[in-house]
Amino acid sequence: MTAATKSQSSAVKRDTIEPAQTPRKLSVSHLNFFYGAHQTLFDISLDIEANRITALIGPSGCGKSTFLRVLNRMNETVKGSRAEGSVLLDQENIFDLNVTLLRRRVGMVFQKANPFPKSIFNNVAYGLRINGLCSRAELPDAVENSLRRAALWDEVKDQLRKSAHALSGGQQQRLCIARALAVNPEVLLLDEPSSALDPIATSKIEELLFELKKSCTIIIVTHNMQQAARISDRTGFFLLGHLVEINDTAAMFRNPTRKETEDYITGRFG
Amino acid sequence: MNRLARREMMGAVMFGLTGLCTLVTISSLFFVLGYLVWHGIGSINLDFFTQLPKPPGEVGGGMANAIAGSAEIIFLATLIGLPVGLLAGVYLSEYGGQKFSFVVRYATDLLNGVPSIVVGIFAYALVVVSLGHFSILAGAVALSVIFIPIAVTTTEQFLRDVPDSFREAALALGAPKWKAIATTVVPAAFSALATGMLLAVARIAGETAPLLFTSFSNQFWNLSPNQPAASLPVMIFTYAISPYRDWHRQAWAAGLVLLALVLFINVSARLLLPRRVFR
Numbered sequence: 001m002t003a004a005t006k007s008q009s010s011a012v013k014r015d016t017i018e019p020a021q022t023p024r025k026l027s028v029s030h031l032n033f034f035y036g037a038h039q040t041l042f043d044i045s046l047d048i049e050a051n052r053i054t055a056l057i058g059p060s061g062c063g064k065s066t067f068l069r070v071l072n073r074m075n076e077t078v079k080g081s082r083a084e085g086s087v088l089l090d091q092e093n094i095f096d097l098n099v100t101l102l103r104r105r106v107g108m109v110f111q112k113a114n115p116f117p118k119s120i121f122n123n124v125a126y127g128l129r130i131n132g133l134c135s136r137a138e139l140p141d142a143v144e145n146s147l148r149r150a151a152l153w154d155e156v157k158d159q160l161r162k163s164a165h166a167l168s169g170g171q172q173q174r175l176c177i178a179r180a181l182a183v184n185p186e187v188l189l190l191d192e193p194s195s196a197l198d199p200i201a202t203s204k205i206e207e208l209l210f211e212l213k214k215s216c217t218i219i220i221v222t223h224n225m226q227q228a229a230r231i232s233d234r235t236g237f238f239l240l241g242h243l244v245e246i247n248d249t250a251a252m253f254r255n256p257t258r259k260e261t262e263d264y265i266t267g268r269f270g
Numbered sequence: 271m272n273r274l275a276r277r278e279m280m281g282a283v284m285f286g287l288t289g290l291c292t293l294v295t296i297s298s299l300f301f302v303l304g305y306l307v308w309h310g311i312g313s314i315n316l317d318f319f320t321q322l323p324k325p326p327g328e329v330g331g332g333m334a335n336a337i338a339g340s341a342e343i344i345f346l347a348t349l350i351g352l353p354v355g356l357l358a359g360v361y362l363s364e365y366g367g368q369k370f371s372f373v374v375r376y377a378t379d380l381l382n383g384v385p386s387i388v389v390g391i392f393a394y395a396l397v398v399v400s401l402g403h404f405s406i407l408a409g410a411v412a413l414s415v416i417f418i419p420i421a422v423t424t425t426e427q428f429l430r431d432v433p434d435s436f437r438e439a440a441l442a443l444g445a446p447k448w449k450a451i452a453t454t455v456v457p458a459a460f461s462a463l464a465t466g467m468l469l470a471v472a473r474i475a476g477e478t479a480p481l482l483f484t485s486f487s488n489q490f491w492n493l494s495p496n497q498p499a500a501s502l503p504v505m506i507f508t509y510a511i512s513p514y515r516d517w518h519r520q521a522w523a524a525g526l527v528l529l530a531l532v533l534f535i536n537v538s539a540r541l542l543l544p545r546r547v548f549r
Contacts, residue, residue, distance in 0.1 A: 072442060074438065074441065074442060077437075077438070077441065079367075100444045100445065100446050101444065103441065103442055103443065103444040104443070104444030107442065107443070108438075108442040110435060110438065110439070110442075112435060114433070114435035114436065114438070114439045115439075116436060116439065116440075116454055116458070117436075117457075117458050118457075126440070126443060126453070126454075127443035127444065127445075130440075130443065130444070130445045130449050130453060131443075131444050131445075176439070179439075179443065180442070180443070183443060183444060
């Protein structure tokens with residue numbers, strides 16, 4: 001089955017599923033975010049459904065990446081940043097959780113593939129080792145499993161000891177996904193994961209996300225509206241730090257309720 | 271003379287001047303090296319590395335004790351200076367706030383600029399006076415004071431060169447900050463850090479003034495850190511100002527050995543550096 005037919009079939013499925021039927025994985029309410037005195041997110045409230053792909057779109061600087069980084073509290077590495085409001089992960093406020101435990105449950109893949117300057121094996125094993133998640137004997141199986149889930153195993157199984165930097169850009173990004181999957185995150189955040197990749201590598205990652213949503217909840221920030229339309233079940237549109245609209249992807253692209261959304265997705269700005 | 275010709279002449283003059291100064295710079299090294307080889311090579315033999323110094327008036331002997339003493343002083347100084355310098359550098363690069371880091375960095379630069387003889391006085395007051403006698407330990411403390419600021423500066427610099435994406439990747443996998451630093455940031459910069467540390471070792475290997483009244487000197491074997499010991503730089507100083515012709519020859523030989531050692535460390539440091547390039 002090609003990626004195109006797959007996305008069509010899932011588009012059909014999408015229309016038949018009522019959003020209320022799936023449980024809420026994340027529930028964000030009245031989230032404000034500041035860098036120092038500068039506010040970058042304004043009163044964001046939305047729910048993220050489990051085992052769905054939620055795409056966040058919007059022009060550069062609209063706050064979609066900032067929002068994504070609030071969800072695993074990566075923003076806290078920036079001095080002077082501050083969040084208000086609540087983000088519930090399975091009914092627990094993430095701001096009350098231990099931050100390292102939170103990040104183990106909410107994994108992240110970055111815009112630019114950032115494998116460590118270590119071997120392929122050690123990249124994937126990293127999260128397992130530092131968190132003491134599996135014994136030395138179990139490690140090879142766990143690494144293989146993660147690489148298989150990231151659809152990279154067949155390409156790298158004979159060169160696990162090679163430097164990760166010897167891989168192509170698309171392979172590096174899938175390696176980063178495998179690395180994130182190794183610790184079995186419940187939620188996977190992806191910040192424009194294919195913006196630096198060619199169409200073939202991009203389609204591989206998109207197919208991979210389809211598979212992954214069976215086992216985790218996916219939130220993807222993308223610049224590419226076709227990508228959002230192809231892969232996501234729900235789409236949220238950000239503008240100037242506000243969440244303008246969030247809806248089922250098909251409905252969102254077919255008939256957006258807000259004028260700004262329509263202008264953006266029809267290419268009138270951004 | 272027309273304008274174009276004047277410009278071309280000016281260009282040629284500037285090219286000549288910069289080239290000449292470059293030549294002076296590199297030829298200094300070869301001049302020093304050549305001069306040392308010229309005077310010193312004749313006195314380098316097996317005895318030089320295996321024998322103790324002979325009393326004045328007797329011909330022959332060697333500097334085995336000074337070579338061992340130097341090695342021990344440098345080793346101990348590195349043992350003290352490397353962890354302190356490395357960890358302080360990690361602090362500045364990874365934890366320090368802007369203002370505090372600025373102050374520490376400035377203090378480090380000042381410490382780097384303290385004349386080495388003053389560092390010697392400091393170690394004398396701190397170690398020699400309190401122990402009541404000269405010792406290898408006192409020399410090592412003095413040299414570590416010179417080692418630390420170099421280690422701090424290079425560590426901070428090299429760690430800052432490590433891309434933030436490595437830190438973020440580790441943190442996003444649930445690594446606590448110290449673990450992210452220990453398992454990704456420092457290993458990523460490892461060969462660069464090794465280079466920096468080797469250069470610091472090379473730097474302290476040739477220091478003389480801080481050793482004059484700390485580890486002092488010794489005509490005999492000593493490897494006890496609690497006792498004074500001979501070292502190559504101090505031997506060069508003592509022998510060079512002595513009235514004996516044979517001692518002068520030995521001083522040249524010692525100078526050659528010391529320079530060869532420092533060059534060797536420097537070259538191996540350079541060879542380590544370009545292995546890993548950050549992206």
